[in-house]
Amino acid sequence: MKLNHIRINMLGEPKSPSSGGGNTPPDYDLQSRQLILPVESTTITTKEGKTAAVATNDHIKIVDENMQAYTVKEWNDRSVTNGFDNSLVAKPIGFRMQANDVDVLFRWPFTGKTWSCLGAASADNAxxxxxxxxxxxxxxxxxxxxxxxxxxxxxxxxxxxxxxxxxxxxxxxxxxxxxxxxxxxxxxxxxxxxxxxxxxxxxxxxxxxxxxxxxxxxxxxxxxxxxxxxxxxxxxxxxxxxxxxxxxxxxxxxxxxxxxxxxxxxxxxxxxxxxxxxxxxxxxxxxxxxxxxxxxxxxxxxxxxxxxxxxxxxxxxxxxxxxxxxxxxxxxxxxxxxxxxxxxxxxxxxxxxxxxxxxxxxKAVADGVRLPGDKEVFPLWTNKNIINGLMNYLRTYEGWTDDVPAYNSGSAWSCVRYSGYGAWYVNLGNGSCYRGSTYYRLSVWPVSAF
Incomplete structure (x- = not known):
């Protein structure tokens, strides 16, 4: 008879040999609590049959219109099977991010112009x-x-x-x-x-x-x-x-x-x-x-x-x-x-x-969508290499240039105000967290619970 060996701690709770004991989660689960995710590399196959390396972390997954989340490898494997025919799959609408102890769906940031009441256009995508x-x-x-x-x-x-x-x-x-x-x-x-x-x-x-x-x-x-x-x-x-x-x-x-x-x-x-x-x-x-x-x-x-x-x-x-x-x-x-x-x-x-x-x-993007909080916005910068890599992968290798914008390295609003006249934002270029007057025009990344 084969015995399954487990260790018992002083409180009598079983410890898993793979987890390091106690209630400590595996390293993969621990990563989702980190502000900065480790940058890994995934080898993908292009439509020309060549290979390329993409910066990834499986805690940042592609999400499609059916609310299904895919790692870059899973998405790429499906594309290879479908002959890179995007008409056969639901389009990507954003990415699921598990970092900084949050688990949210980020939609692609707003793109286009907004206009002031005097008729002047704002900067693009803000x-x-x-x-x-x-x-x-x-x-x-x-x-x-x-x-x-x-x-x-x-x-x-x-x-x-x-x-x-x-x-x-x-x-x-x-x-x-x-x-x-x-x-x-x-x-x-x-x-x-x-x-x-x-x-x-x-x-x-x-x-x-x-x-x-x-x-x-x-x-x-x-x-x-x-x-x-x-x-x-x-x-x-x-x-x-x-x-x-x-x-x-x-x-x-x-x-x-x-x-x-x-x-x-x-x-x-x-x-x-x-x-x-x-x-x-x-x-x-x-x-x-x-x-x-x-x-x-x-x-x-x-x-x-x-x-x-x-x-x-x-x-x-x-x-x-x-x-x-x-x-x-x-x-x-x-x-x-x-x-x-x-x-x-x-x-x-x-x-x-x-x-x-x-x-x-x-609110107009979809039910349950809102402006992100500061704890959610900050990981957009700390993990920008992975997010940028994911967005570039979809645009460059998967042909979703009309549906997926390029990574916006400007500043992004949070929903948290610091006064009656200002709110907190994160600069996605240098990572600074600061407060700005709410009439500033910054990028908007809609978010919802996943």
Whole structure:
């Protein structure tokens, strides 16, 4: 009879000879806890039948549309079997990374241009982080948002007026209720989603959800009455068109008006000037609003995806909200984006749209996708040789140049903020971890749990 020999420790627990004893995991499992994975080499076969070496580590795997993860060898073996016919396999959407004690799916980083509300294009493959003034929910527990010129019409359903300007925040213990008196809507958001030191925050899902909740709350606070009546229940959402005075697609230079239910509201398609900030010098003035509107007509863009030349100059990133209308008290109220950081009355500023571009974009990629946390972003740099090798392998040897971008060595946003005006990022070129103003345009790597 053959005996299986095991060693027993002082507590009577069995120890595996291969694991080194106790509850110590094998070396392979230990690697996933490391910030820096060992760089290994995998020999792959090319479509020409030659061989090449690719920098790899099996803790960074290719993930396809079917959410299947493959090592480089497994992917290459399948390609050899299929004769390198990519039409026979699901395309790669990113990579699974097990490092720094995290296990996540990184989608390929955002590629393309984003546009400012003045019509200027950003640098390629980068976007702004989120709303500039993040402390508006914490600066006071309640308040009112309206300018003096609107006071007389408050609650009258007059075109361009507000139903109510009151807002409040209720402490629910482990969450906050954000209430908008203007449209009567409420949003829930978790606490502890504000500022933190680097490598301290771990509630990344809650942080991204909080940015979405606050954005929607702010947009409703600034909703303005269209003057168009409705019998729909309060809270019903409908689309808004932006057309010229004749009800047609505006040409560059023409005035743009909000249309609801086919009716011209006579309201010009501008950003809201009903904008309150914790810092008074950041109020959006009439002067700035007029300047922005003039620039939008001149450059052929506006805040809605039905706007002038919007295909060529889309103001909003994928997933972000343009103009729409909500039923309130028998009338349609138009919800629009607005400017979150005008500085005084100057008109040369690079304005930032209130919506959180990076977070909205990530949410639009797929269900459960968000902006990564700092603990997840940092391994993008420490393991850049492996990640870069994997992306180059797919592009160079597997022919996925249209679906897989090149490794972006610029800086990448995390979802962790350090103040009301900034967030943490990692420079993927030199590895520095630093904080930057949220109007900076940096790369965005959507992430989700695997």
């Amino acid at each position: 976007m702004q982080h989120s709303l500039y003034e993040y402390d508006q929910r914490t600066s006071a527990g309640s308040g009112a948002d309206y300018t003096c010129s609107q006071d007389a019409n408050l609650g009258t359903n007059t075109v361009g007026s507000h139903r109510a300007a009151d807002w409040e925040i209720t402490d629910d213990g482990d969450s906050l209720t954000l209430y908008c008196g203007n449209t009567g809507q409420s949003w829930q958001m978790a606490k502890d989603c504000g500022n933190t030191n680097f490598m301290v925050a771990f509630n990344y899902d809650e942080r991204c959800d909080a940015m979405i909740a606050q954005n929607e709350w702010m947009r409703h606070r600034f909703a303005i009455c269209s003057g168009v009546k409705t019998t729909e229940p309060d809270g019903t959402i409908t689309s808004v068109e932006i057309l010229n005075a004749s009800g047609k697609q505006p040409a560059v230079g023409e005035d743009m008006y909000f249309y609801v239910d086919g009716s011209n509201t006579t309201l010009k398609a501008k950003y809201n000037v009903n904008n309150r900030h914790a810092v008074e010098s950041y109020y959006l003035t009439d002067e700035i609003a007029e300047f922005i509107y003039a620039k939008q007509k001149e450059n052929g863009i506006n805040m809605n995806d039905t706007g002038v030349n919007s295909v060529d100059k889309p103001l909003l990133v994928s997933g972000a909200k343009g103009a729409e209308a909500v039923a309130v008290g028998g009338f349609w109220y138009i919800i629009t984006p607005y400017i979150s950081r005008p500085n005084g009355t100057q008109t040369s500023y690079d304005y930032n749209v209130m919506d959180s571009p990076a977070v909205y974009y990530c």
